[in-house]
Amino acid sequence: MPLKTPEQYEESLRKMNFKVYLMGEEVKNVVDHPIIRPSMNSVKMTYTLAQDPQHAELMTATSSLTGKKINRFCHLHQSPEDLVKKVKMQRLMGQKTAACFQRCVGMDAINAMDSTTFEMDKKLGTEYHKRFRSFLLKMQEEDWTVDGAMTDVKGDRGLTPGKQADPDLFCRIVERREDGIVVRGCKAHQTGAVNSHWVLVMPTLTMSKEDADFALSFVAPADAEGIFYILGRQSCDTRKLEGGQFDMGNKEFGGHEAMMIFDNLFVPWENVFMCGEYEFSGALVERFAGYHRQSYGGCKVGVGDVLIGAAALAADYNGANKASHVKDKLIEMMHLNETLYACGIACSAEGHKTASGNYLIDLLLANVCKQNVTRFPYEIARLAEDIAGGLMVTMPSEKDLRNPVTGKYIEKYLQGIPSVPTEHRMRILRLIENITLGTAAVGYRTESMHGAGSPQAQRIMISRQGNLEQKKALAKKIAGIPA
Amino acid sequence: MTVGIQFCGGCNPRIDRGQIALELQKALVDMGFDVVFNSPDADFMVFLSGCLSGCAFKYNPKDPPYVTVAAATVDGAEVPAKRIVPEVLMKVRKYYERLETEIRKEDHERRDGAETG
Numbered sequence: 258m259p260l261k262t263p264e265q266y267e268e269s270l271r272k273m274n275f276k277v278y279l280m281g282e283e284v285k286n287v288v289d290h291p292i293i294r295p296s297m298n299s300v301k302m303t304y305t306l307a308q309d310p311q312h313a314e315l316m317t318a319t320s321s322l323t324g325k326k327i328n329r330f331c332h333l334h335q336s337p338e339d340l341v342k343k344v345k346m347q348r349l350m351g352q353k354t355a356a357c358f359q360r361c362v363g364m365d366a367i368n369a370m371d372s373t374t375f376e377m378d379k380k381l382g383t384e385y386h387k388r389f390r391s392f393l394l395k396m397q398e399e400d401w402t403v404d405g406a407m408t409d410v411k412g413d414r415g416l417t418p419g420k421q422a423d424p425d426l427f428c429r430i431v432e433r434r435e436d437g438i439v440v441r442g443c444k445a446h447q448t449g450a451v452n453s454h455w456v457l458v459m460p461t462l463t464m465s466k467e468d469a470d471f472a473l474s475f476v477a478p479a480d481a482e483g484i485f486y487i488l489g490r491q492s493c494d495t496r497k498l499e500g501g502q503f504d505m506g507n508k509e510f511g512g513h514e515a516m517m518i519f520d521n522l523f524v525p526w527e528n529v530f531m532c533g534e535y536e537f538s539g540a541l542v543e544r545f546a547g548y549h550r551q552s553y554g555g556c557k558v559g560v561g562d563v564l565i566g567a568a569a570l571a572a573d574y575n576g577a578n579k580a581s582h583v584k585d586k587l588i589e590m591m592h593l594n595e596t597l598y599a600c601g602i603a604c605s606a607e608g609h610k611t612a613s614g615n616y617l618i619d620l621l622l623a624n625v626c627k628q629n630v631t632r633f634p635y636e637i638a639r640l641a642e643d644i645a646g647g648l649m650v651t652m653p654s655e656k657d658l659r660n661p662v663t664g665k666y667i668e669k670y671l672q673g674i675p676s677v678p679t680e681h682r683m684r685i686l687r688l689i690e691n692i693t694l695g696t697a698a699v700g701y702r703t704e705s706m707h708g709a710g711s712p713q714a715q716r717i718m719i720s721r722q723g724n725l726e727q728k729k730a731l732a733k734k735i736a737g738i739p740a
Numbered sequence: 741m742t743v744g745i746q747f748c749g750g751c752n753p754r755i756d757r758g759q760i761a762l763e764l765q766k767a768l769v770d771m772g773f774d775v776v777f778n779s780p781d782a783d784f785m786v787f788l789s790g791c792l793s794g795c796a797f798k799y800n801p802k803d804p805p806y807v808t809v810a811a812a813t814v815d816g817a818e819v820p821a822k823r824i825v826p827e828v829l830m831k832v833r834k835y836y837e838r839l840e841t842e843i844r845k846e847d848h849e850r851r852d853g854a855e856t857g
Contacts, residue, residue: 310777311758314799315749338799345751345795352751559751 259325260317261400263304270297273478275451276485277515284488287451291497293488295511295696299358300402300452302510303330303350315346320397321614322390330360331397333371333615340605340616344555348598351559355692357512357700359402359449361556365548366405366457367393368615370474373541374530375613385530386613392476392528396455404453404479406444406517407545409461418464418471427471428458428519430532437525438532440473440483444517446708450486451515453479458519460531463539472538474531475524483522486515493695501655503684506691512700543718544617549709550627551618554601557630560692560701561594561637567688568641574673574682575646586640593633600626621722624715631712634705638693649686650694658683741836742774744782746796753790754811755821761788763825768832784835786828807831 261269270288277284277293284290288297307316307328318332318339319325334340343364350358371393374386396403409418412426421427428442444458457476464472477484491513496505531537569587572578604622611617642649652671657663658680668679691697706712733740745761764786765775776782785806787797794810807828808815814827 311747311761312750313778314747314795315751342749342799345749349749349751 259320259323259327259398259400260307261304261328262308263301266301266304266400266402267297269454270452273454273480275480277451277488278486279488280490292494293451293513295356295497295507295509296359296449296513297452299354299356299510299512300360300449302354303328303358303360303402304400306349306353312349315342315349318342322394322397325397327397328400330364330402331367331393331400332364333393334368334608335614336616337606337608340551340608340618341602344551344598344601344605347552347555347601348559348562351556352562353559354510355507355560355563355688356510356697357448357556357704358510359404359452359512361552362405362448362549363401363403363453363455363457365545365552366403366407366459367396368548368617369459369541369545370457370530371615372611372613372617373537373544375611376540377531377534377537379612381534383534388527389530399454401454402449402452403476404447404450404456404517405545405549406447406450406456406458407461407542408445410443410445410516411461418468427461427468428473430470430473431521433532437523438473438475438529440475440519440522440524442519444519446489447486447515447517448512448704448708450479450517451488451513455479456484456517459541459545460538462542464535466535469533469535472531472533472535474541475529477522477524477528481522483520485518485520487518489514489516489699491696491699493691496695499656503680503687504655506687506689506695507697511696514699543620546710546714546718547618547620547623550623550630550715551601551604553630553705553709554597554604554623554626557634557701557705558594558598558601560697561590561597561634564637564641564689564692564701565590565594567685567692568644570685571641571645571682571689574677574685576674577644583644586644590637590640593637597626597629597633600629620718624718624722627709628712628715628719630705631715634701638698638702641689642693645686645689649690652683652686655683741784741839742776742782743768743832744776744779744785746778746780746785746787746800748787748789748791748793748795748799750790752793754792755790755809755824757788757790760809760824764828767825767829771829771833773832773836784832786832805835 275287277287287293306312316329317326318329320327321333321335329346370389374389377383378386409427412421418427425441430438431441432439455476456479459474460472572583577583604618604626607619607622608616653667658667672679673682692701747757768775780802785802787806787808789796789810791811797808809824812819812821819827
């Protein structure tokens, strides 16, 4: 069953036994919880679109392992063309959900794991690549959503993992047994964790010899005994509990993040892909981060498409669409959005083959892409708020619109151009609010800043990859300075 | 004759690919052709791309006969959006007529050959 239907995906989650806490209570029904459900719908869309002939070209791929048609989210990229299609798929998904659809982290993790484990086996004589490929075969066959888990909570940022007051602040091996390892620690910001079938854990940074016990990678069922989740809050999240139609801005789709806690989790050896080989931790982190920085050149652009459309509609509904400054702001938003896309496409087109056979993006361009993503969505959001006007944050609730006493006054006084119902104007303003400072702002703004690494992480990579010495040599030659 | 309609992935559509495909399918079936989607097993292909990148053809190249639609262009020539379906149908029809003429000519030649032999 290499392609699950959306219904089969939802059903498969219902069969899982997640341990999840949200707002101080254990969640008994994760799939139908009104705060979590929209995020499940976003992941479900990755299954829906894969069934649609109009999107199959992007949403599916031919497995390099089996030759079967699989979901692209389970695919090892086999060419620069595959890398380009990945970005286009992510833009499409962003357009269809206006939210974080969560499944990219797993795709980026498997692609980073494939080349890294291959190189580990070649150098160290280990069997991690074989184990990983065996897992990947099952992932493709079952069309699993896999959550890539990298970011440790990190405690005192001035100290290395082994020097922390509490060693569990970085995920670590607490016991090596004959049949496997025992793991303790916490991964933060885990996007889509409770919409996933499995988790793929990676080290959070380059480890040294002293910190070899933190150089750790493995997979585990997302509902394994020894894993539990504490879901993060999102701005305006409880609007989902109010039961209306549009105050949440995006009723159908959303994202979620969670603390993923390993409380003495047992992992059998067959699911362990790195266990102390600290010298490969840097390559794994760099590759995963690179793929994920490429991803943002697609997903954020898709959400940006929706936000730009919403801002343009707000201008239409306000009767301001002919004002030259409004037109100019919309042009600027499109320029910024397409610049992000251009970076995503560029780092993909310049991708190269790894020793294991899959393709890796151009790391310099992927980091430039993400560095722009830490800035441009903020400017796009600022311009959207500018065009929307202050009513976006001052207008009454949907319940007031439905109230027989207040509703008629809201209809009368919050009308824009007469041909558009007041409710439509309110709906589009709520959508802008949702993306710029509501639940979706988690994905569109702060995740743009810190997701896939904070801005300084990209600047370090740009510094490493920027080939400054060659630039100096060029300048010397032109200026007539001897080499 | 079987006509294949190959979609691009649809990340940046400037035209309604779904609607165009539906209209094409209906008209082609009315003309007596079979229609398949996203399959190269066809006698004539319609590559239907939402924008000028033309990914439907780019990622599934095939030898002629085919017609490419990319945004509001048919085989590279700009056409008004509402003319896309008639233009494609005209190209399919022309190909089919040429095919029929060739088959008829081959039949005649075979028959003539048999008579003289």
